[in-house]
Amino acid sequence: MDADDIALPQRLELQAEAIEEEGLAAVGGRVEYFPDPTDGMRAYAVWLNSIVTVEAAIRDLWVECPLPGPGLTARAELVSYRHRGWPEDYDLVLRIWEGGGRFRNVERLVHRWRDHPARLTRTRAAYTLASLRRCKVHFLRRTLLAGGRAAVVWGAGPTGKAFARELIAAGSPLAAFVEVDPRKLGKRIHGAPVVTVERGAEFPGALALGAVSGPEGRAQVRELAAGLGLVEGKDFVAVA
Secondary structure (H helix, E strand, O other), X not given: OOOOOEEOOOXXXXXXXXXXXXXXXXXXXXXXXXXXXXXXXXXXXXXXXXXXXXXXXXXXXOOOOOOOHHHOEEOHHHOOOOOOOOOHHHHHHXXXXXXOOOEEEEEEEEEEEEOOOOOHHXXXXXXXXXXXXXXXXXXXXXXXXXXXXXXXXXXXXXXXXXXXXXXXXXXXXXXXXXXXXXXXXXXXXXXXXXXXXXXXXXXXXXXXXXXXXXXXXXXXXXXXXXXXXXXXXXXEEEOO
């Protein structure tokens, strides 16, 4: 944690207890930004503070880092930070997950996170949306997209197109886009057809990637994918 952050009393006690009693690899906890966070940081804290079960952490793993970096406690043998051009804490959590580790946030507020314009999160290239996409695609290709598995991107807006470009640049095949906007249906984007939701399950073996930003869009895409029988974590993951 940074020197101007605040770890609340009992943070380590609560986190160590959860790790030992539940056999977890790592834990975070609920956070509070101060003194005057932006709307974006407030929204991130609300999302982060909702991830208090292992199931929720795995479900939202590809949306953003599900554990707060400065509020993270993990088994010592699992902790190693490295510079890869994307957030070090997210890189660590994804490596823990890749190795079979389970994690969640404890239900108590454990960390007060100082927010200000000069934070590295706001100024360093490693924390941009483009860097986050590179991180996600890197680990997806090592795991759920391994072996040349194709991707179907749900959402042909700016977020979906940017994710598709990153997939293509990394060498992953792009099977299609799934879209609800009738103006985009029937077109081709980055060489892939734009199809209706009803056709979203017509690509056997492909991994569906929900790339519609925001909690409402994410919930809608999840509902539509589930309606086609796509199993989250196996056939579908949300990446935005």
